[in-house]
Amino acid sequence: MSIIAAFMVPHPPMIVPEVGRGSENQIEKTIKAYEKVADEIAALKPETIIISSPHSVMYSDYFHISPGSGAVGSFAEFGAPQAKFDIEYDEELVNRIADMADASHFPAGTLGEKNPSLDHGTMVPLWFILKKYKDFKLVRTGLSGYDLLKHYEYGMMIKDAVEELGRKVVYIASGDLSHKLQDYGPYGFAEEGPVYDKRIMDVCSGARFGELFDFDENFCQKAAECGHKSFVIMAGALDGQAVEAEQYSHEDVTGVGYGICSFIPKGQDESRHFLNSRLQQVQRELEQKRQKSDAWVKLARESAEYFVKNGEEMELPSWVSESLLKTRAGAFVSVHKFGSLRGCIGTIAATKENLAFEIIHNAVSAVSEDPRFEPVTEDELKYLDINVDVLGDAEKISSPAELDVKKYGVIVQSGYKRGLLLPDLDGVDTVEQQIAIARRKGGIAPGEDVELFRFEVVRHY
Numbered sequence: 001m002s003i004i005a006a007f008m009v010p011h012p013p014m015i016v017p018e019v020g021r022g023s024e025n026q027i028e029k030t031i032k033a034y035e036k037v038a039d040e041i042a043a044l045k046p047e048t049i050i051i052s053s054p055h056s057v058m059y060s061d062y063f064h065i066s067p068g069s070g071a072v073g074s075f076a077e078f079g080a081p082q083a084k085f086d087i088e089y090d091e092e093l094v095n096r097i098a099d100m101a102d103a104s105h106f107p108a109g110t111l112g113e114k115n116p117s118l119d120h121g122t123m124v125p126l127w128f129i130l131k132k133y134k135d136f137k138l139v140r141t142g143l144s145g146y147d148l149l150k151h152y153e154y155g156m157m158i159k160d161a162v163e164e165l166g167r168k169v170v171y172i173a174s175g176d177l178s179h180k181l182q183d184y185g186p187y188g189f190a191e192e193g194p195v196y197d198k199r200i201m202d203v204c205s206g207a208r209f210g211e212l213f214d215f216d217e218n219f220c221q222k223a224a225e226c227g228h229k230s231f232v233i234m235a236g237a238l239d240g241q242a243v244e245a246e247q248y249s250h251e252d253v254t255g256v257g258y259g260i261c262s263f264i265p266k267g268q269d270e271s272r273h274f275l276n277s278r279l280q281q282v283q284r285e286l287e288q289k290r291q292k293s294d295a296w297v298k299l300a301r302e303s304a305e306y307f308v309k310n311g312e313e314m315e316l317p318s319w320v321s322e323s324l325l326k327t328r329a330g331a332f333v334s335v336h337k338f339g340s341l342r343g344c345i346g347t348i349a350a351t352k353e354n355l356a357f358e359i360i361h362n363a364v365s366a367v368s369e370d371p372r373f374e375p376v377t378e379d380e381l382k383y384l385d386i387n388v389d390v391l392g393d394a395e396k397i398s399s400p401a402e403l404d405v406k407k408y409g410v411i412v413q414s415g416y417k418r419g420l421l422l423p424d425l426d427g428v429d430t431v432e433q434q435i436a437i438a439r440r441k442g443g444i445a446p447g448e449d450v451e452l453f454r455f456e457v458v459r460h461y
Contacts, residue, residue: 002163003265004044006171006234007037008204010227010258011053011124018080026253033249033260034128040262042133046170048090049129050139050158050237052230053121053174057114060145061374063101063154065094067110071140073118085118085126090137096161097139107144108154121174143229147338148213151229152275155236162237173234175227177201177250177257185255187224196223197250197257200231204261207245209235210274217340218426225257234263235274242269282338283382289461295321296359296388296460300333303363304386308378313364316356324356330391331358332422332457333366335376337383343370348391348411348420359388388460389422394453403431403454411453412438419444423457 014020015031024031041049057064069091074084094110101108118126122140141158143151162169177200178193179185196219203211212232220228248260290301299320306314332346345365352358363386367376376384394411397403403410409423412435419442421434428434435452444450 002167003159003169003171003237004046005040005265006173006238006263007041008173008175008227008231008234008259008261008263009034009037009125010176010256010260011055011121011174012176012254012256012258013075013078013120013124014254015124016075016078016080016083016127018083019075019078027251027258029249030251030258030260034125036248037125037260037262038128038132041129041170044170045133045168046136047168048093048137048139048162049170049172050141050162051122051125051172051174052141052143052233053119054143054226054230055119055121056140056142057112058142058144059112061107062112063108063144063146064112064142065097065108065110066116066140067094067113068116070138071116071118073123075120075123078120083123083127085123085130087118087126087138090139090167093137093139093161093165093167096165097158100157100161104157106154106157107146108141108157125172125174141233143233147217147340148215148229148232149275149278149338151232152213152236152239155233156239156275157236158233159237159239171234171237173227173230175225175230177225177227177252177259179224179226179256180222181252181257182255187255189255190222190224192219192223193257194252196220196225197252197259200225200228201247201250201259201261204231204259205245205247207243207263209238209243209272210277213274213278216426221427238263238265238272239275240268240270240273241265242267242272279383286383286385289385294460295319295324296390297386299324299356299359300363300388301384301386303360304333304335304367304376304384305381307364308367308376308381313360316360320356324359325354327355328353329355329358331355331362332389332391333359333362334387334389334422335366336385336387337380342376342380342384343367343373345370346389346391348394348418355390389457390460392456392458394455397452397454400431400435400452403434403452405429405431405434407456408454409457410434410438411455412442412444413451413453414442414444414448417442417444424459
């Protein structure tokens, strides 16, 4: 056996009558759709239900799977302690997923449990299911800070573990859609909100899982969605399967999007190995980009690749132009993987005898010394996108009014503490954001007096 059905569901606590106390009537369509999901699960009689929840234990660099024989939980946090749960875990399946992850050096397992209690992203679907069906065990997993492709790969690993053990499994991808759909909603309105909801419901109702990778991280953040990575894990768990999809409901009356869809596997389909297809596409696009890269980026890439492969800084290549040898300037080398930052290190002003050595050294630092990330490994090199920013001279300014997030980078200084942010970065749309981020990078508290400097860059791709 394997995964016999999957469902995309929301998790608003208000949908539980003990919590909503009548307010749940606002989302009647969602309730009816949820009841349909519960009826279908009861008819399928799965041995195990897997739920991925954005509100379970989450790490930036690890997929946490809840360990132990089971867990309890309640909606006490939402004023309804009487709505409580006591659920048994499928320890054999949990341990098999963890063992497979360990064997393949994949960052997933049962380590680091912060809170064993069930979260509301898990309990809301359980509330509906348990009214109709109780003869199952549970696997609960969280998300991570990794990119979407890593989440899909995690879903594929879950699928392999399920098939190896011969489990009859239903997968529940718990997650709300945008939280910024209405001005009157608890999170306000953002124009990206309705766009996200329309787009995600269209993609999921057509089971076009490959398009889940096309959702830009910055766009998702602005839409304030919470379930996208959960949906991607589910898609990975259905990798290589023909899927019959159906949309049951979509509502946004509370300012938060609630969508419900079903996904029924219909047999093997070799055209639906979406991770493999995307990796091949990424490699083709990066190769085309590399062929067009200028000398600055070419030098940074050669330096980064040489260090990752050999563990030492390379010598100056013979092809380096006079313009790189005769110029002195600060430079930042930024490394991205699948659209997400993978490392960025630079110098505000020149520290080497010329710009060529500045780039060579900073490229090494970007792939090995950025404290936010583990060092880049050799198998990642083919997926890396690199750019170089060459900094102009910094000039002191008297107020934030002299900044422009698209044109100028900013240096925020308070005594010996100093933070820098480059211009024209995804997700940084206002001067206030730019200064706040630079403050944080420099360890400068919001109330501290600061001096501001601006600079321009020449960005090389």
